[in-house]
Structures are given as C-alpha cells and as structure tokens.
Amino acid sequence: MDFLQPATWEEALEAKAAHRDAVPIAGGTDVMVGINFGRLRPSLLLDLTRVPELQQWADDDGAVRLGAGVPYARVISELGDRLPGLAMAARTIGSPQIRNRGTVGGNLATASPAGDAHPALLAADAEVEVASTRGTRRIPVTEFYRGVKRSALADDELIAAVRIVPPRGPQQYSKIGTRNAMVIAVAAFGLALHPDRRAVGTGIGSAAPTPRRAPAAEEYLAGELDGLWDSRAELPAATATRFGELVAEASAPIDDVRGTARYRVHALSVMARRALTWAWADYRKGDPTCA
Amino acid sequence: MSTPTRTPSGAPAQMTGAGGRVGDDAQRPDGVLKVRGEFAYSSDLWMEDMLWGVTLRSPHPHARIRSIDVGPALAVPGVYAVLTSDDVPGEKVYGLELADQPVLALDVVRYQGEPVALVAADHPDTARRAAARIVVDYDVWEPVTDARVALGHPTWNQLHDAPAEVTELSRESANLHPHGNLVRHLKVRKGDPEPTADVVVVGEYEVGMQDQAFLGPESGLAVPGEDGGVDLYVATQWLHVDQRQICAALAMPPDKVRLTLAGVGGAFGGREDLSMHVHACLLALHTGKPVKMSYNREESFFGHVHRHPATMRYEHGATRDGDLVYVKATIYFDGGAYASSTPAVVGNGGTMGIGPYVVPNVHVDCYGAYTNNPPCGAMRGFGSVQTAFAYESQMDALAAELGTDPVELRCRNAMEQGSETPTGQVVDSPAPVVELLRRLEAMPLPPDVPTGDDVDLRDMPGGVSNTTHGEGVRRGVGYAVAYKNVAFSEGFDDHSTARVRLEVVGGEAVATVHTAAAEVGQGLVTVEQQIARTELGVDQVTVHPKDTSVGSAGSTSASRQTYVTGGAVKAACEAVRARVLEMARSVVGRPVVDLRLDGGKVVSDLEGVALPLADVLGDEVVEETLEWRHRPTEAVDPETGQGFAHVQYAFSAHRAVVDVDTELGLVKVVEMACTQDVGKAINPQAVVGQIQGGTAQGLGLAVMEEILVRDGRVQNPSFTDYLIPTVLDMPPMRVEILEYADPHAPYGLRGVGEAPNISSGPAVLAAIRQATGLPLTRVPVRPEHLTGT
Numbered sequence A: 001m002d003f004l005q006p007a008t009w010e011e012a013l014e015a016k017a018a019h020r021d022a023v024p025i026a027g028g029t030d031v032m033v034g035i036n037f038g039r040l041r042p043s044l045l046l047d048l049t050r051v052p053e054l055q056q057w058a059d060d061d062g063a064v065r066l067g068a069g070v071p072y073a074r075v076i077s078e079l080g081d082r083l084p085g086l087a088m089a090a091r092t093i094g095s096p097q098i099r100n101r102g103t104v105g106g107n108l109a110t111a112s113p114a115g116d117a118h119p120a121l122l123a124a125d126a127e128v129e130v131a132s133t134r135g136t137r138r139i140p141v142t143e144f145y146r147g148v149k150r151s152a153l154a155d156d157e158l159i160a161a162v163r164i165v166p167p168r169g170p171q172q173y174s175k176i177g178t179r180n181a182m183v184i185a186v187a188a189f190g191l192a193l194h195p196d197r198r199a200v201g202t203g204i205g206s207a208a209p210t211p212r213r214a215p216a217a218e219e220y221l222a223g224e225l226d227g228l229w230d231s232r233a234e235l236p237a238a239t240a241t242r243f244g245e246l247v248a249e250a251s252a253p254i255d256d257v258r259g260t261a262r263y264r265v266h267a268l269s270v271m272a273r274r275a276l277t278w279a280w281a282d283y284r285k286g287d288p289t290c291a
Numbered sequence B: 001m002s003t004p005t006r007t008p009s010g011a012p013a014q015m016t017g018a019g020g021r022v023g024d025d026a027q028r029p030d031g032v033l034k035v036r037g038e039f040a041y042s043s044d045l046w047m048e049d050m051l052w053g054v055t056l057r058s059p060h061p062h063a064r065i066r067s068i069d070v071g072p073a074l075a076v077p078g079v080y081a082v083l084t085s086d087d088v089p090g091e092k093v094y095g096l097e098l099a100d101q102p103v104l105a106l107d108v109v110r111y112q113g114e115p116v117a118l119v120a121a122d123h124p125d126t127a128r129r130a131a132a133r134i135v136v137d138y139d140v141w142e143p144v145t146d147a148r149v150a151l152g153h154p155t156w157n158q159l160h161d162a163p164a165e166v167t168e169l170s171r172e173s174a175n176l177h178p179h180g181n182l183v184r185h186l187k188v189r190k191g192d193p194e195p196t197a198d199v200v201v202v203g204e205y206e207v208g209m210q211d212q213a214f215l216g217p218e219s220g221l222a223v224p225g226e227d228g229g230v231d232l233y234v235a236t237q238w239l240h241v242d243q244r245q246i247c248a249a250l251a252m253p254p255d256k257v258r259l260t261l262a263g264v265g266g267a268f269g270g271r272e273d274l275s276m277h278v279h280a281c282l283l284a285l286h287t288g289k290p291v292k293m294s295y296n297r298e299e300s301f302f303g304h305v306h307r308h309p310a311t312m313r314y315e316h317g318a319t320r321d322g323d324l325v326y327v328k329a330t331i332y333f334d335g336g337a338y339a340s341s342t343p344a345v346v347g348n349g350g351t352m353g354i355g356p357y358v359v360p361n362v363h364v365d366c367y368g369a370y371t372n373n374p375p376c377g378a379m380r381g382f383g384s385v386q387t388a389f390a391y392e393s394q395m396d397a398l399a400a401e402l403g404t405d406p407v408e409l410r411c412r413n414a415m416e417q418g419s420e421t422p423t424g425q426v427v428d429s430p431a432p433v434v435e436l437l438r439r440l441e442a443m444p445l446p447p448d449v450p451t452g453d454d455v456d457l458r459d460m461p462g463g464v465s466n467t468t469h470g471e472g473v474r475r476g477v478g479y480a481v482a483y484k485n486v487a488f489s490e491g492f493d494d495h496s497t498a499r500v501r502l503e504v505v506g507g508e509a510v511a512t513v514h515t516a517a518a519e520v521g522q523g524l525v526t527v528e529q530q531i532a533r534t535e536l537g538v539d540q541v542t543v544h545p546k547d548t549s550v551g552s553a554g555s556t557s558a559s560r561q562t563y564v565t566g567g568a569v570k571a572a573c574e575a576v577r578a579r580v581l582e583m584a585r586s587v588v589g590r591p592v593v594d595l596r597l598d599g600g601k602v603v604s605d606l607e608g609v610a611l612p613l614a615d616v617l618g619d620e621v622v623e624e625t626l627e628w629r630h631r632p633t634e635a636v637d638p639e640t641g642q643g644f645a646h647v648q649y650a651f652s653a654h655r656a657v658v659d660v661d662t663e664l665g666l667v668k669v670v671e672m673a674c675t676q677d678v679g680k681a682i683n684p685q686a687v688v689g690q691i692q693g694g695t696a697q698g699l700g701l702a703v704m705e706e707i708l709v710r711d712g713r714v715q716n717p718s719f720t721d722y723l724i725p726t727v728l729d730m731p732p733m734r735v736e737i738l739e740y741a742d743p744h745a746p747y748g749l750r751g752v753g754e755a756p757n758i759s760s761g762p763a764v765l766a767a768i769r770q771a772t773g774l775p776l777t778r779v780p781v782r783p784e785h786l787t788g789t
C-alpha cells in the first residue's frame, strides 16, 4: 500500500487526478475499519489531513462553508449555534474518540444510508462542494446520494466542503440506536423549520437505500403552518401526528440485524412527531436554536 | 531456545508488589501497566524470525468435504506450510469433556467457522491470501439449527421421560454425531411426581446467544524446542487442560509441551476451550520456526464458544398463601456443533434450575443438544444465567397471580442454611437470601423520572440521540435473586497446586508464589500476594509467571480460583511457615508456644521474641509445593438427580430501576443495586469490581447482547453490531457486601465472580416488565418487543 500526503489542496486534486483509484483518508474512522476487516485493500492512500483548507470553516456568502475535514468535535463546539441540526447529529456519532477524528466529508463520501450527517444536511438544504483539476461544482445534497454507499462524486473528485445557510428557525435531530451511545442508527430523522421561507425541511436516515427527504410530509406541514407562522399559536396534536405518519410513509426500510422494517417505520413516525413538537415549541418561544 | 520478547514494553510476566493483606483493598501488581497501555497481552507477543499462522474456516454450517487442494496456497511465495487434518500426528479430535471436535475438519464440517486448514507465512497478509487460495470442495447439507428439532422433541415434554422419536429429521445428515444429537439429559425428581396446587403459573422463556466479548482476541506464540518439543505462550484459562489436549493431538508427552500464560485480555469462559493452541504448535513443529497466531475481531467471534441459548418451559404451583408446592421445568440448551462443556452446563442448569427457593416437589428435565449452530460452552454464570431469567420471571408471574408483592413471595420461599435443595443436598453454610432481598428493599430509590426543561438527555432512554424529552417514559423497578455453585461439581476431582518459596534477597525476606492459575483480569495475582503476606508476614511477594512447570491449578472458572488456588497457596504458606518456625525454635534454642510471622520477623508476644526473618533463614531457601482439594462432591443419581453435587453456593440479589420509552421501546437503566454474600472479601475493591462487571454483563444480556444466528450463520460478528453496554447504558451502582463465613472454605470466603452476572439481568427484565406491563418472555429485549413491531 502506498501513501501520499499532499500539503496543499492543489496537490491533493492533482494526486487524485493522477491516481483515480487512490482512496482518500480523512479521520480514517471508516477507511481504517475497512482495511482492518480486509474489506478494503487500497493500493494507494491519499491522506488529506495535511491540507489546511479542509480543516477550516468560514462564513461565505450567507452560508457556512464547512471544510470537509473539520471533525465532529469542532462542529459541536464551534458551530452548535450556527448549524444546530448538524451539531445535534454530530453529538450522536460514535464516541469522543470518533468525534475527534471523524468528519462530515468522510460521512458524505461513504454515503452510508446510516450516516448521521445526512438527515441533518438534507433538512437544511445543504450543498456539497466538490472539486477536481477540472474545476469546482456545487451539488445540492438531495442529488448527492445515488444508491447504497454510492454518491455523485466522480472518481477524480474530492469533497472540498459542505455549504449550509444558518437557519432562521429551529432544527431537531433524533436517532434510534439499540444502546444509549456509540451505535449505528436504526433510524434517524432531521427536521428544519424555515420560517423565513415558510418551508419545512426533513431528512430520513437508515430507512431507505439512501438518505432521503419526506416531500409529502414537508408540503403537508408547510400548508398546516401557513396560518401559524405569524400567530405562533399552538400546533394541533393531530398535525404533528399526521406529519409523523407522512414522514414514516416516505421511508422504504428493510429488516436487518439492527431492526425490523416495521419498527423503523413506527420509530420514524414517533421521532418526527416529537421533533416537530419540540421545534414548534422552540419557535413559539422565539428561540431559533434548540434544546 | 530463547523466549519471546514482548512488545511494546518488554514487561515481564512476573509481578512483584508490596502492601495489602487478606481483607485489604490491595492494588493489582499489573494495574498501572494496564492503565498505561504498557501491559503485554498475548497479541503483543513477538520474536525475531517468527512466522504468522492463519486459519481457513468453513463458510458452511453443515457440509461434507469432498476434497481439499492446498497446492495453490503452497505456491504463494512466503508460505512455509499448509496443513490439514492429515498433518495432525496424534488424536484428531479433542474436547474438554468429550473428545468430539476435530483439530482440523475431518470429513464433515458442523458449524460455520470450523477450522479446515492452516497456513504459516512470513507475513500475516501473505498467509491470509494463501489461505484464500486453498480449494475446498464442499457438499453442502441442510443445517440442523433448533435444539428441540435436533432431539426430536416436537412438543414440550413435561410428563414423559422418554420422548418419542420423530421422523422429521430422518435424513442422512440429521444425526450430527455418531452417538446422536443428545449431549446430556439431566433429570431432577423430588417429592410427589403428580403434585397439585391452588394456583398454577406456566411460562415459556427464551434466552439468546450471548458472547463473552473479551477484548483481547485469541492469540499466542508457539516456539519449537531444541528437544523436539514445543513451548506455547498463550492467553487461556486452564494451562493444564490445554496441555492435556495439545499433547494428545501432537502425540507428545507433557514434558515436551510446555505452556506459559501470556497476557490475557478477558476470558469469561470463552478461553476454556482450545482455539489456536494446537494449530500454532503444529505449524511451529512443521516449520521449525516460532509461529504467532492472533485472530482479528471477526474471526474471534468464530474462534470461541458462546453462552448456550436456551428455551425453557416452567410450571409453578403454589398454595393460596404463596407457599411453593411444586416446580416443573423443561430446559433446552443449544450446545451447537460440539460438546465443549455442555454436559456441565446442563448439570448446573438442571440442578439449580428453580432458583434459591425451597420447593418440596421438583421435576426438571434439562437437555443439551447438538445442532449446527456455533458451539456453545462456558460463560460466566454457566447454565444458571439462562434459568434465572425463567425462574425469576415465574416468581413475578406467580406474585401477580397471587396478588402479593414479588419480594414477599421470594422471602416466603427463600432457601436458608439447613434448607434442602432440589437435589437433596442440605445447604450447610449461610444462605442469606432473605437478608439480601430485604437490604435491597431498604435502599433508597433514585429520584423520579426527570421532566420539563431541565432534562439532561444523557439521563433519558436513547441518551444524546435525542429521542425523548420525557415523552412516553415510564419507570419500573424489578428484583431478582439467584444462586450458583462455586468450583467444580458432581464428583470432579477439583484441586489446585501451589509452590511457595521464602528466602532472603538483599537482606529482606521475599516470598514467591508459583501456581498455574490463569490470571484473566479477575485479580487472582493480587489475592495470591495477599495470602502470602498474611500467612508469612512478609511484604514483598513475587508472583511467578504462570506455567506448566508447576502442577495444575484447575480452571479459572466457576468462581473457583480464590477458593481453590487461594486454598492451595494458603496451605503451602502454612507448610513453609511451619518449617520457618521450626528453624526459629532451633535459633532460640527452646520451645516457644506462640511463635508467628509478622512484619518480616518471627514474633512471640508472650516471650517478647522478635527475630528478623533474614537472621532465621540465612541462606536457606524454604520451599513447599502442595496439592489442595476442597471437600469432595458426588455425581448425581442419573434417574433422580439426587446427590451432594456442589461444594458451595454463592448468593446475590439485584434491584434494577429502569426508564422505558414505551413508544419507541428504548430502555435506560437508571440504577442497579446489588447485595451479595461473599463469605469474606479477600480484596474488597476487587469484589466490588467483580460485582459491577458481572452486573454489566447481565444487564447486557437483558437488553442488547446477542449473537444473531440465522440458518446456522452468524449475522453480527463485530462490535458494530454485537453491542455491549457503554458507560451510558451501565448506571451507577449501590453495592452492599455481606460476609457470612462459610466454615468449609479458606478464610470463610465464597466465590464472587458469577453470582452477580446471574441476578442482574432478571432484575432488569422485571423492571422493564413493570414499566411496560408487557409479559416479555425473551431476552435480550429488543425495541420491537416493546413496541409490538
């Protein structure tokens, strides 16, 4: 196994263009597991941890541009107020050791249906900024996931950053695991209320071949909230329940060792209902962040 | 031949430490090394020029091997040897109790992961690639995956001793072994065979397959000796039983097969059976080079036995007042492909299968079956863990039926000193079942379910995964009590050997304790030092590396080493002390009645004598080697199960407090409380450690730990999907330790390690049941069970 350690973003892109089979490595929390289990035998590892641009985040044109290599621990400590949904998702990931190493870029490139960043990114209408020696493009995150562990990334491209507009409304993230920490999601749900746009964002994890949104639930809720955004009146319980059902209907889960399809559908309906209840309570308090 | 160096630190296996006598909180001699990550585990073994061995395993749970072609593997550069069963010079099958398991597959493979061939190469990757090139032609058979089907018991067999044969499995491959699919059937018959009662409660229960989940994978290093023998450094639980089986497979006498214990990263029963032991020796002897084998995590799940899954049917009869009249139980243990310790597990499950209660009429049938599931054998709690889920669930169901409090019902029927067990044995040492329960009841309960804005997610079911802020959460409290035998039972010649030496080194008296008792993390090395300090009055005690150059210590299992090896060390110390006092008397020149050893001196309070040991001993080395036995037990009657089967019982009780998100089916165990009688706490902090660890393992089985096997195939051989409790799953504990001496045991002690593993899970299950109102008859409880999905 060969090892390349570019020191600049240009070098990294050139290396990837020259060695399309090179496996990038950021935190290594997916790559090293693959290697240790013998599932991954890269001929060349491309270490991205020395590329400064990837380790930074900045405000950029109304969005937060989060470098692909910023670990979850920093998302939590530095961006908890600006990207609350993603920070909540980050808190649920692995253990402190994993959060110190693991990155959103790595989660995106792995594109596992169980990746915890995805529902939060979907709900927040994030964009993925990818680059190659051919240039840079921005992919709406809804178009990024192409199948189980497949993404829109071309074989000469690297993920540079994700771009997320800091929300004007509350966000929530919930995840089911069968223990109380350090667990892969059995089902996950991300929610963003966008009062400025009078819109609703959702994201479903671990309950379909790819992370996905629940468009019918979003539309339904946006309609129900139409008269409530300004009054900030109480949300009818039936609305939250119906929203939960519609979210569950958008899923297409399977039975596996982590849980049954029926449980996943059920859990999504409960999580979505509760998440909406919390988010709306926050909104009524005029508090754009969350619990 | 040289001995291996150990990376990363080169720390010797010999451990010296000062301070701490019997009853003190003594520090482990290996504690600092372990905390610093400097302790050398078996997977750290290293020698210049060593080869790496790997195992090719069967992908099928049941198949006949038509042919094996090792040619393509041998052709890989860097490969030194490729071996199959043809290369096993001695006995081709081995086993702890029954020799039925092939060292390397013979004609038939009986479980997924059964070793088929071995490769040694100069690099582990090379060895793995070569192993993948071995061509094995399998004729794949349908696996037998249900214990009751394997035994031909289509229905619960409550009343008839001899089950009728069924034809469902009449196909050629249905009998997995020449002697059939029954490993053992234990019968307990006591009192009236057809009892009746006012109130009857019937329940069927199921326990999933738990794994020991030790962190240090199976590993070791075999070094060929100049005498044609072999030295094996290995992480194991019983060096001499390994040695016996390795000698048989290699056709070598014991003096040619020498074992030394390497650093053990946990065991819990999973290292009682051989794993890579014979394999590494075969490869070393074939290549003439040291060979290291170390399983990775996935292989480890196939490399050791698991806890027997069990299906159980219980019927309890009681008077209206709540006196137990009878218990009938039928228990099936799925032993998997090979016997391992299934016979003894069946013995425990059957003889102690109704719990620590006094019942006049008992009818138990306990079966162990062969199937094509992974082999099951020893694991902490050994047959008692499974039955405790059933009998404690029954006690709760009976209490509900009678409208009494579950603790009251237990206390009313509790075993005490002088009670007769279902096997007719009179309990002849304290059995404080009632006190254990009453003390639990008296402990304060934790604060109520947190609510409102000040909810800390870490206190909620689901934790920081943010699934509830209190919605759907209900609290439940459950109690359970259990008992288990300590040491080996049913007439086994259970003994240990200790060699103790006292000498002067650098002007100070130093004791050395040499036993073959495996230290697997439980703290026996500390106990050995404490006993030597106490008995010989010295401070410096060295624990000699554990090896086969001293006699057998028996297994590190059955909660027995502090009792049995502790007893041997104590006896050897007493023999050394007798000689030293004799020497002191001749120094003094007259008889002194109250001579004792204390503070490195020979002391007499009456005569004011205080002779430094250094003066008494001079250059003399006083050494004694002793074999020590606990009082004998006896085999039980094959038709009635009656007999003095067990030398000692350990008792523990738990109270569990849980919060359940009833809508999502997620559980947060809020608090575990445990009371346990340990007879005498030799090292109190280690006792608490055992109680906490055992409790966590029992909790794990109740709510998450299960090897999922479908059609004989393991679905989750990794710590990604075989979940064990994290710090957010295992709550803080309240622990109360009772010390009622057992007059038959050294220092009055009782074995500690297993009892808390047995009562914790049933208490958690009871608490979840109370919170949800659901019957819950299967562990681990999954969210699906709690939500009906």
Ligand SMILES: Cc1cc2nc3c(=O)[nH]c(=O)nc-3n(C[C@H](O)[C@H](O)[C@H](O)COP(=O)(O)OP(=O)(O)OC[C@H]3O[C@@H](n4cnc5c(N)ncnc54)[C@H](O)[C@@H]3O)c2cc1C
Residues within 6 Å of the ligand: A023, A024, A025, A026, A027, A028, A029, A030, A031, A032, A033, A048, A068, A069, A092, A093, A094, A095, A098, A101, A102, A103, A104, A105, A106, A107, A108, A109, A110, A114, A115, A116, A117, A157, A158, A159, A160, A182, A183, A184, A185
């Ligand atoms: C113990 C443990 C617990 C875990 N728990 C969770 C969990 O709770 N939730 C969860 O979602 N995940 C979990 N994971 C998985 C993993 O931590 C995450 O997917 C993490 O986000 C991966 O990030 P990384 O930086 O470590 O990726 P790496 O392992 O370095 O890389 C992952 C993939 O991304 C590619 N890659 C990395 N950076 C780039 C880039 N800039 N451009 C293009 N490709 C790139 C790599 O080639 C590889 O294919 C866990 C892993 C472990 C070992």
